[in-house]
Amino acid sequence: MLELEILGSNATAPTREGPASCYLLRTATGVLLVDAGPGSLLAYCARHDLADLRGIVVTHLHADHSLDLMAWAYRWTFPEKLAQIPLFHPEGETERLAAFDAVFGIPTLPTMHRPIGQSFRAVPMPRDGVTVHEVDGLSFRSFAAHHSVPSAALRFEAPDGRVVAFSSDTGYCAPVAEAAREADLFVCESTYLEADEQALHGHGHLTARMAGRLAAEADARHLVLTHFADPADWDAGREHATEHFTGPVSIAVPGSVFPAGAA
Ligand SMILES: [Zn+2]
Numbered sequence: 247m248l249e250l251e252i253l254g255s256n257a258t259a260p261t262r263e264g265p266a267s268c269y270l271l272r273t274a275t276g277v278l279l280v281d282a283g284p285g286s287l288l289a290y291c292a293r294h295d296l297a298d299l300r301g302i303v304v305t306h307l308h309a310d311h312s313l314d315l316m317a318w319a320y321r322w323t324f325p326e327k328l329a330q331i332p333l334f335h336p337e338g339e340t341e342r343l344a345a346f347d348a349v350f351g352i353p354t355l356p357t358m359h360r361p362i363g364q365s366f367r368a369v370p371m372p373r374d375g376v377t378v379h380e381v382d383g384l385s386f387r388s389f390a391a392h393h394s395v396p397s398a399a400l401r402f403e404a405p406d407g408r409v410v411a412f413s414s415d416t417g418y419c420a421p422v423a424e425a426a427r428e429a430d431l432f433v434c435e436s437t438y439l440e441a442d443e444q445a446l447h448g449h450g451h452l453t454a455r456m457a458g459r460l461a462a463e464a465d466a467r468h469l470v471l472t473h474f475a476d477p478a479d480w481d482a483g484r485e486h487a488t489e490h491f492t493g494p495v496s497i498a499v500p501g502s503v504f505p506a507g508a509a
Contacts, residue, residue: 247272247273247274247404247505248271248272248273248384248402248404248406248408248410248505248506248507249271249272249503249504249505249506250269250270250271250272250410250431250433250470250503250504250505250506251269251270251271251272251293251501251502251503251504252264252269252470252472252498252499252500252501252502252503252504253265253268253269253270253279253285253286253289253290253500254266254267254268254269254283254285254286254289254500255267255269255472255473255474255497255498255499255500256283256310256473256474256477257310257435257437257473257474257475258310258475259284259310260283260284260285261477263477263499263500264285264289264500264501265283265284265285265286265288265289265314265500266283266284266285266286266310266311266313267281267283267305267310267311267472267473268280268281268282268283268285268286268289268290268314269281269412269433269498270290270294271384271402271410272503273382273383273384273404274383275300275382275383276298276299276300276382277294277298277299277300277382278299278300278301278302278303278381278382278384278402279299279301279302279303280303280305280400280412281303281304281305281311281312282302282304282311282312282313282314282315282317282318283309283310283311283312283313283314284309284310284313284314285314286314286317286318287314287317287318287321289500296321296328297328299331300331300381300382301331301332301333301334301381301382302315302318302331302332302333302334302366303333303334303335303371303381303386303400304333304334304335304336305336305391305397305398305399305400305412305414305415306336306339306391306393306395306396306397306398306414306415307335307336307339307342307343307395307396308394308395308415311414311415315333315343315346315362316346316350316361316362318365318366319361319362319364319365319366320358320361322361322365322366323357323358323361323364323365324357324358327357328365330365330366330367331366331367332366332367332368332369332381333362333366333367333368333369334369334370334371334379334381334388335368335369335370335371336370336371336373336388336395336396336397336398337370337371337372337373337396338370338396339370339395339396340368340370343362343363343368344360344363346362347359347360347361347362347363348360371388371398372388373388373389373390373391373396373398373421374388374389374390375387375388375389375390375421375424375425383404383405384402384403384404385402385403386400386401386402386403387400387401387425388400389401389421389422389424389425390419390421391413391414391415391416391417391419391421391422391450392416392417392418392419392422392447392450393414393415393416393417393449393450393451394449394450397414397415397416397450398414399411399412399413399414399416399421399422399425399426400412400414400425401425401426401427401429404506408430408506408507409428409429409430409431409506410429410430410431410433410506411425411426411427411429411431411432411433411464411466412425412433412434413425413426413432413433413434413435413452413457413460414435415435415437415450415451415473416435416450416451416452417446417447417449417450417451417452418446418447418452418456418459418460422460422464423460423463423464424464425464426460426461426464426466427464427465427466428464428465428466428467429464429466429467430467430468430506430507431466431467431468431470431504431506432461432464432466432467432468432469432470433470433472433498434452434457434460434461434469434470434471434472435451435452435457435472435473436452436453436454436456436457436471436472436473436474436483436486436487437451437452437453437473437474437475438451438452438453438454438475438479439453439454439479439482439483439486440453441453453486454471454479454482454483454484454486454487455486455487455489455490457469457471457487457491458486458487458488458489458490458491458495459490459491461487461490461491461493462490462491462492466491466493467493467494467507468493468494468495468496468504469487469491469493469494469495469496470495470496470497470498470504471483471484471487471495471496471497471498472497472498473498480497480499483497484496484497
């Protein structure tokens with residue numbers, strides 16, 4: 247079994263629709279959190295038991311994908327210390343995580359000097375498309391997305407061959423298409439309906455049309471659009487993506503669940 251649950255999908259900050267970027271992969275035996283955007287801990291606790299969480303994977307360290315890491319670390323330590331789980335992050339971001347800990351660590355509490363470092367077992371992910379990580383029976387690899395900080399597109403594979411891929415934040419680039427190759431579900435950012443060259447190819451984002459093109463190039467089976475700058479763009483974004491992608495296109499509405507392989 248492999249299911250994708252959308253906890254939050256908004257770019258930049260939570261809205262009344264839900265948190266910023268955070269997703270769950272649900273297996274028969276546990277839950278994996280992909281991105282820890284603001285609002286993710288609250289949304290998770292409303293629907294799931296903390297004891298079911300097997301690991302956290304952060305695609306990149308922009309705040310809308312990672313700000314709640316500190317909230318997760320505090321909760322992982324207090325009032326009771328929970329069993330350590332892995333925290334996967336793009337290679338090269340160890341210092342930035344340490345800086346986060348330096349700001350919010352609590353010198354008078356021995357278990358919270360470095361809340362993230364002490365709560366989770368940090369695992370750097372080389373974005374080489376080759377190195378395989380494993381958690382809760384899922385294997386996954388990380389690919390070099392094009393973004394203003396090290397950004398990891400992700401490809402998760404279940405033992406039965408089902409695949410869920412995430413673009414992370416990215417411009418249009420070959421490694422992300424490779425991550426999404428024939429994926430049952432491809433969760434792809436579509437920050438804009440229209441944007442200028444700097445936003446798309448400099449900073450690194452996609453329009454909904456580009457997300458559709460990328461899904462078509464990857465031969466993905468089901469495209470799930472996420473990370474809209476404005477939820478008001480959901481319907482237009484879906485229309486734009488279908489200009490290029492002939493398979494099913496869904497919107498990552500918070501609370502929705504997509505079984506992998508059952509598009
Ligand atoms: Zn970003």
